[in-house]
Amino acid sequence: MSAPDERFTITLPDTWTPEQALAIFELLNDLTNAIWQSYRPELLSLVDPKFHTNPDRQPDLLDPDAALPF
Numbered sequence: 001m002s003a004p005d006e007r008f009t010i011t012l013p014d015t016w017t018p019e020q021a022l023a024i025f026e027l028l029n030d031l032t033n034a035i036w037q038s039y040r041p042e043l044l045s046l047v048d049p050k051f052h053t054n055p056d057r058q059p060d061l062l063d064p065d066a067a068l069p070f
Contacts, residue, residue, distance in 0.1 A: 016024070036043065
């Protein structure tokens with residue numbers, strides 16, 4: 001993933017009406033939600049690897065190095 005300073009800069013037109021700005025905002029918000037719904041597991045694993053899940057792997061229920069409670 002790119003760092004913010006490595007991305008391109010977007011300059012918004014100063015001629016938009018508030019209604020036009022809201023329409024663009026809502027479009028981008030809907031697009032973000034659609035992408036999230038379609039790619040949530042993949043995006044989570046890219047954003048934070050601790051969320052990466054392997055459905056074929058049985059999760060560790062007990063830590064073998066943990067102290068016994070009795």
